[in-house]
Amino acid sequence: MALRRNTAARSIGSAVAAGLALMRVSFARGADRRRLEQLLTELVQQLALMTEEIHRANLTQYYRLIADQNDRKLDDPTLAEASSTLGGLSDARRRQMIFANQQYGSLVLAHRVGVIGWDELLGHLRVLCINSVFAEYWDRTVDHRRSLPPDSVEAKIGATVDVMMEELAEEPDEWWVVGSVPGSEPEPEPPAHG
Missing domain, CATH: 1.10.287 (Helix Hairpins)
Structure with a gap:
């Protein structure tokens, strides 16, 4: 550093x-x-x-802060409950949802800072989407994603995961090809100026 x-x-x-x-x-x-x-x-x-x-360093630092908070929530169920917007979950299931969110967030960060490209991101997301805990997390957080600006990188990645989930529901045995929409890569983020 x-x-x-x-x-x-x-x-x-x-x-x-x-x-x-x-x-x-x-x-x-x-x-x-x-x-x-x-x-x-x-x-x-x-x-x-x-x-x-x-900009990439600031973004990484922001995600590091979020990951630290998530780690605390994973260790202390009362903190997890205080910050969760998902109702009707056991402490163990809430921890799983937090961890699923953290996995997804790590992939989004890796793509946003240029560690992994679009095709590699799709590959990781395909594997993540076949996980039942992630599938439940994704379904439970649909309203969270609706609050994202539609032109944001995260909203575009989320829309791609939505397509993957729909395709998985139709053809679960062909998980390795879901979400391969040509030209669906979001535009790179503009550099921060200020």
């Missing part, structure tokens, strides 16, 4: 130094001007990459 911060700090320092150099010679002409434009383009590209990396 410290290495990532140091690399980012060096990149930011390099970008600032390049920006200051550009400001000092803003009235350059000809070849100097083209070189300055090239440096400015490179600077903007570095800043965009750093912004994306910071």
Whole structure:
């Protein structure tokens, strides 16, 4: 983690130094001007990459906080009950639902930060969908997903899982091919700016 911060700090320092150099010679002409434009383009590209990396790091940290809370809920049934919106569950079943949510969330995170691509995500989701606990979790949380913005990555992944669940209900013996909708990959998230 410290290495990532140091690399980012060096990149930011390099970008600032390049920006200051550009400001000092803003009235350059000809070849100097083209070189300055090239440096400015490179600077903007570095800043965009750093912004994306910071966004992925923030997203990972957010999921880490959620996972820590879920771990506490798994250890303490009173905390699980206090945060659950699913009624009529035994303590053991509530823990299973929390764990199913955590498995799904981990896959979504892995895709969002670029650890796994769309096809690999579909493969993991296919396996997860054949699990009866996950199937119950998915059915019980349909209203939760309705609150997601329809154009969000998570809503699009959820819609894909909905298709998988429907196809599994029709052809349970062909679980390895459900959800293979061509061109169904959600658009990548735009980089965070700010």
